[in-house]
Amino acid sequence: MPRPRSAAADTAILDAARRLFGEGGLGAVTVEAVARRAGVGKQTVYRRYADRNAVLAAAWLEVAEGEVVVPESADPERDLALFLKRLFGAFGANAEPLRSLMAQAQFEPELRQTLRAAFIDRRRATLADLLRRLAPGASQADVGAVVDMAFGAMWYRLLVGHDTPGPALARRLAKLASAALA
Template sequence: MTARGPGRPRSESARRAIIKATLGLVDELGYGAVTMEGIARRAEVSKQTVYRWWSSPMEIVLETINQGAERAAPLVETDVFEDDLRTFVRRSVDGAHNSAKLLVALMAEAQRNPGLAPSFRHEFLERRRAVLHELLARARSRGAIDHGVDTNLVVEMFFGTLWYRLLAHSGPLDHDFADELAGALLALTLRPERT
């Protein structure tokens, strides 16, 4: 969540410069070494400009990855559950592939930094989980998935598998992986007569 104060709207060029500076510093130094002063210096803006819109580097990073994830894998519903799930999984995997270095750095920092962990969990991880929960809930309400399916487990299986692939580098984050993972999730969720 951003901490914008009242007053002037954001300058789009300053906002882009701040985000680019933040992501560049996280990539080069690791999240733990990034400061608001360093971001301001790199972005060539005043500290007051940065603090006017965000209160910490984490807020900048979370806003950026949330916006990226929402663009990459929004809730899309066509009333064909199989297509909707495959689309969500593929777009989520693409987004993870494109942001892999940043996501891995944030997850690692969240394990070391107890102050960061709740923000990362609530402001990013739970928001992404909520999208898949909503997709499954809507499919269940239409009778597209079995009412006995534990949707919490389905969500855990998807994100657990995706994060394992990200963190352990156990294989590529590509369309083959996305399609295989979507197929496994569909096998768990579809009514028997539809499999």
């Protein structure tokens, strides 16, 4: 009976959030500004998202969806390098918002949880699978450590800003991981 939620509002909200981020960083993405920019009432935002952080999460986790394609050739090290290269490429496109999101998550446990559930954990699992194919004999713990090293290197560069995670890092990481787990 009730009127269904407007799909137009859905996209308008997330678009507005992304546009505002582009213009003024995370600080410009206030719920009020998003609602105004989207031509939507504040309540329409809060009907969809619990709070500001949920909006932020939705806006950029949506963007980051579906970017995890697992190559499955005969050469596991090539597969690994390719996977990381693609990942870093996709990341690079959204480096700024993801960096901000990770930072924001440090202040908001709930957002941190969401980030892990929607983003981190899946990627860790996928990389772990790839590594196990690469080195079937490696211990669970070593695989976990290598996963943290690979993603850690990427985030570390993003956060510290001394270098960019790109194809070169992907190649090197694949090589070093192979050697480490051999």
